[in-house]
Amino acid sequence: MIEFQNVSFAFENNKEVLRNLSFKIEKGESVGLIGANGAGKSTLMKLIVGLLTGEGKITIDGIEVSRKKLYEIRGKIGFVLQNSDDQMFMPTVLEDMMFAPLNYGLSRGEAEKKVDEVLARLNISEYKDKYNHKISGGEKRMAAIATILAMDPEIILMDEPTSALDPYNRRIVINTIKELNQTKLIASHDLDMILDTCDRVILLSKGEIIADGPVREILSNKELLEANRMELPLSLT
Numbered sequence: 001m002i003e004f005q006n007v008s009f010a011f012e013n014n015k016e017v018l019r020n021l022s023f024k025i026e027k028g029e030s031v032g033l034i035g036a037n038g039a040g041k042s043t044l045m046k047l048i049v050g051l052l053t054g055e056g057k058i059t060i061d062g063i064e065v066s067r068k069k070l071y072e073i074r075g076k077i078g079f080v081l082q083n084s085d086d087q088m089f090m091p092t093v094l095e096d097m098m099f100a101p102l103n104y105g106l107s108r109g110e111a112e113k114k115v116d117e118v119l120a121r122l123n124i125s126e127y128k129d130k131y132n133h134k135i136s137g138g139e140k141r142m143a144a145i146a147t148i149l150a151m152d153p154e155i156i157l158m159d160e161p162t163s164a165l166d167p168y169n170r171r172i173v174i175n176t177i178k179e180l181n182q183t184k185l186i187a188s189h190d191l192d193m194i195l196d197t198c199d200r201v202i203l204l205s206k207g208e209i210i211a212d213g214p215v216r217e218i219l220s221n222k223e224l225l226e227a228n229r230m231e232l233p234l235s236l237t
């Protein structure tokens with residue numbers, strides 16, 4: 001479903017941020033992407049949707065990520081960005097949530113029904129007509145997650161979905177992620193959330209994959225985590 005073959009990336013004139021990455025994520029897998037600040041997690045996700053372009057080959061469902069295929073690829077992938085201000089660009093939450101469903105062919109009525117369902121599932125129905133610039137950081141994160149769920153994409157990328165959320169909203173998001181059958185890649189420092197929602201973990205260090213395996217195996221390896229500026233999840237201490 002997602003395949004990287006010898007992918008490298010450097011921002012202009014800088015050293016490589018991602019170095020020769022190769023891995024595959026199969027359909028329906030839920031994969032956590034972890035690593036210290038600056039390890040390259042967000043960069044890796046931006047390459048998947050073609051927001052950045054590097055060396056090597058990335059394929060989604062057999063389609064190579066390239067400028068020509070961006071429309072098709074972005075129709076398959078919902079991406080919750082690390083910074084929700086970069087994601088919510090319409091005046092209101094409703095308009096943002098309607099944008100992708102309308103763009104990919106639903107009627108207004110169908111799209112609004114989908115929006116209402118997702119808002120209810122996240123227990124944020126009261127956000128529907130709010131202005132994006134008049135909601136708090138955590139509220140905006142919830143709205144951004146709702147926007148992606150309303151797209152109903154085949155693949156979900158989430159960059160720090162639980163950062164900024166209060167424990168109640170964090171729990172709703174975790175439970176919602178667990179119910180999704182889609183292929184998921186979730187970058188986070190919230191290792192308890194990763195443990196709860198993912199089967200497999202990829203650990204990045206300075207742009208290289210230094211571990212890739214079952215979630216419990218990696219998240220219970222205290223030395224490996226500490227060497228990468230992380231701590232054991234609370235539930236494994």
Ligand SMILES: Nc1ncnc2c1ncn2[C@@H]1O[C@H](COP(=O)(O)OP(=O)(O)OP(=O)(O)O)[C@@H](O)[C@H]1O
Binds near residue numbers: 037042043044082
């Ligand atoms: N626009 C940019 N121009 C130049 N360098 C950048 C840019 N964006 C990120 N970088 C560098 O690329 C490296 C990887 O950044 P990235 O955002 O992928 O890290 P991350 O693993 O997502 O970190 P975090 O946990 O803080 O979100 C960092 O060293 C960062 O300084």
Ligand SMILES: [Mg+2]
Binds near residue numbers: 041042043082159
């Ligand atoms: Mg990041």
